[in-house]
Amino acid sequence: MNALPDNVKQAIAGWLQSGEIELFIGYEASSLPLQATPAFVRKAEDLDRLIWDATCENNLVSFLKQFRGKKVGLMVKGCDARALVGLMREGQLVRDNLRIVGVCCLGVVDAKRVAAAAGQAVEELDGRVTGTDVLTADQHLALSSVMHATCAACRHHNPEIYDILIGEPVADADDDPFDDIRAVEALGSAERWARFEHELSKCNLCFACRNVCPFCYCNTCFADKTMPRWFTATAEPKDIQFYQIIRTFHLAGRCVGCNACSRACPQGVDLRTMLDKLRLDVWELYQDDAGVNPQGHPPLTTYREDDDNSFVL
Amino acid sequence: MSDAWEPKILAFLCNWCSYAGADLAGTSRIQYPPNVRVIRVPCSGRVNPIFIVEALRQGADGVLVSGCHPGDCHYLAGNYYARRRFALLQRYLEYLGVEPGRVQFSWVSASEGARFAEVVTQVTESVRALGPSTKLNINALKEQV
Ligand code: SF4
Ligand code: SF4
Ligand code: SF4
Numbered sequence: 037m038n039a040l041p042d043n044v045k046q047a048i049a050g051w052l053q054s055g056e057i058e059l060f061i062g063y064e065a066s067s068l069p070l071q072a073t074p075a076f077v078r079k080a081e082d083l084d085r086l087i088w089d090a091t092c093e094n095n096l097v098s099f100l101k102q103f104r105g106k107k108v109g110l111m112v113k114g115c116d117a118r119a120l121v122g123l124m125r126e127g128q129l130v131r132d133n134l135r136i137v138g139v140c141c142l143g144v145v146d147a148k149r150v151a152a153a154a155g156q157a158v159e160e161l162d163g164r165v166t167g168t169d170v171l172t173a174d175q176h177l178a179l180s181s182v183m184h185a186t187c188a189a190c191r192h193h194n195p196e197i198y199d200i201l202i203g204e205p206v207a208d209a210d211d212d213p214f215d216d217i218r219a220v221e222a223l224g225s226a227e228r229w230a231r232f233e234h235e236l237s238k239c240n241l242c243f244a245c246r247n248v249c250p251f252c253y254c255n256t257c258f259a260d261k262t263m264p265r266w267f268t269a270t271a272e273p274k275d276i277q278f279y280q281i282i283r284t285f286h287l288a289g290r291c292v293g294c295n296a297c298s299r300a301c302p303q304g305v306d307l308r309t310m311l312d313k314l315r316l317d318v319w320e321l322y323q324d325d326a327g328v329n330p331q332g333h334p335p336l337t338t339y340r341e342d343d344d345n346s347f348v349l
Numbered sequence: 350m351s352d353a354w355e356p357k358i359l360a361f362l363c364n365w366c367s368y369a370g371a372d373l374a375g376t377s378r379i380q381y382p383p384n385v386r387v388i389r390v391p392c393s394g395r396v397n398p399i400f401i402v403e404a405l406r407q408g409a410d411g412v413l414v415s416g417c418h419p420g421d422c423h424y425l426a427g428n429y430y431a432r433r434r435f436a437l438l439q440r441y442l443e444y445l446g447v448e449p450g451r452v453q454f455s456w457v458s459a460s461e462g463a464r465f466a467e468v469v470t471q472v473t474e475s476v477r478a479l480g481p482s483t484k485l486n487i488n489a490l491k492e493q494v
Contacts, residue, residue: 221444229446229484258399266399274406274487281402281445281485288437313444317437336437339429341419347439348432349455349468 038089040202044137047200049080051109051135060109061096062086062137069161070147070170074099086111088202090165090179093144095119095296100129101253109135113144114206117195118292118327119250125332126290128253131197138198140206143179143187145170148304150182186295186308189213196327214316220309232277232310238303239276241269245297245307246283251290258282280310288314289335292327356410356476360385360469361400363393363428366417366458373462381466382473385413392416394427398438401452405485411451411476415468418456428456447484450475 040048040062051057059078064085066073072091077083088111096110097119112120117138123129145165151158154172163172168179180188191213193206212218220228243259246252259267259279267279284291284307291311298307318324321344322335362368368389374381390396393416404412414435416428435454443449453475455468483489 225443225446225448227446228444232445266403272487274485277485278402278406281442282399285398285402285438285441288434288441310445314437314441317440321436322433336430336433339426339433341429343429343432344436345419345432347436347454349453349471 038087039084040086040088040137044200044202045083045086048077048083048109048135048137052078052080055107057107057109057135059103059106060086060135061099062111063088063092063094063096065091068147068159070145070150070158070163070165088139090143090145090168090170090183092139093146093184093299095248095250095294097123097250097294098248098296100250104128105133107133107135109137111137111139112195112198113139113141114192114194114196115141115190115292115294116296117197118192119294119296121196121328121330122290122292122326123250123253124330125326126251126334131330136195136198136200138195138201140194140201140203141187141190142168142193142206143183143190145179145182146184146299149184150177153177153182184295184299186298189216189308192293192327197330214312217309217312217316220313233273235306235309236276236280237273238305239280239301240271240303241276241279242302244300244302245305248296248300249287250294250296251287251292252283258286280307284310284314287311289318289322289324290326291315354481356384356473356481357408358385358411358413358469358472358476359404359409360387360413360415361390361393361396362387362457363395363416363423364389364391365423366421367393367415367455367465369459370415370457370461370465373459374465375462377462379462379466381469384473384476385469392422392424392427393431394422394424396431396435398434401438402442402485405447405451405482406487408482408486408488410479410482411453411472413453413455413468413472415455415457415465418458421458448479448482450479451482 048060062075063072064075070091095116097116147158170177191208324335396414401412422428457465
């Protein structure tokens, strides 16, 4: 567990004291092993609580929907920063209202994987992180072996936007980030359906995936709307599939692949293989990546006359 | 069941082109399969993807969305926006395992009555070949249990 570097603490203290921001969102240690918890700091003297290490898994950008129009500072990993960029291009955030502490991230720990390696329940773990090592009572694990699967697939370790940076930039792999999607595409239609059905059979409609997604900022979600009522939350698999198809499709051209939704899911539903298909198609059809250009237009809010027409009868 | 089964196809037709095209097919007495149930919408751009998924959920065996040809939209660009949405939705549903052909798109103008009949025939026959829709279909499940 690492306290923030002094220069970073000083910068945040300065922002808070000058009124440039009224709130700073960072991480602090929690009562759960290997999982930091979001911390909301309004006074410079509380900054000593804040930490940064591989237990800081939450995407703090998700909280900004609760502070619309407010001047807020926050810590972002590479993937989280892409969500900031995506929200800026949707007109949801103003850069001037934000003060951003970027962190170059090597990946964050999946406590469930550590628990599995230690043969213990997550709550029983006696674990801590030093740099890229994860230590349990009697084991010494490499971070790369126990980080979230989504971090292993990460191609955005370094934040695209920040005011102050923690750590040295990390090299991003330059292989195909969508190779697992192409592997699913190569399966037969029935096999893909079986896969999808099985995956969603774990879902219990807790809506954590929606609540945590930085882009699910609608005042009334289709899933909660009563006039008209599109969706009734039942245990019926087809209702669950309906919710998931629509929720993920609402992210088409907007999802930055931060994977906050998959990490938040208490049931371990693999949402990434759904959302990354949309990201892949958006890239192939419209050469757009949501997390890159804060001035751009989301691809479904624009068009080109020569867009692909080959699928039309 | 297979003898009696006829595919049910829900068609969202834009008011200005495809709906008028369907009208023309009717007034010109062009024969086409009676399997489509038409919902008139102001523009193909009005078709929310949720309508399409909900149609499959409610038991449609196929869904057709048809609008004005690119460049001819009554609202200038509604069909261009729609085209992006539909391209992604069609690929996405197929990726998840919905059979290719359940959800189809076409452009049919007000003067293309014969073309409307052709599209409907083509969609009906391809959906017939797929058989009844069971994935996403909430009624299919009830019948099985
Ligand atoms: S699922 Fe759709 S309607 Fe619901 S919050 Fe997300 S984007 Fe909005
Ligand atoms: S859908 Fe999931 S991966 Fe995509 S932006 Fe939202 S939380 Fe991140
Ligand atoms: S977080 Fe997981 S269990 Fe909860 S609604 Fe989303 S997919 Fe389902």
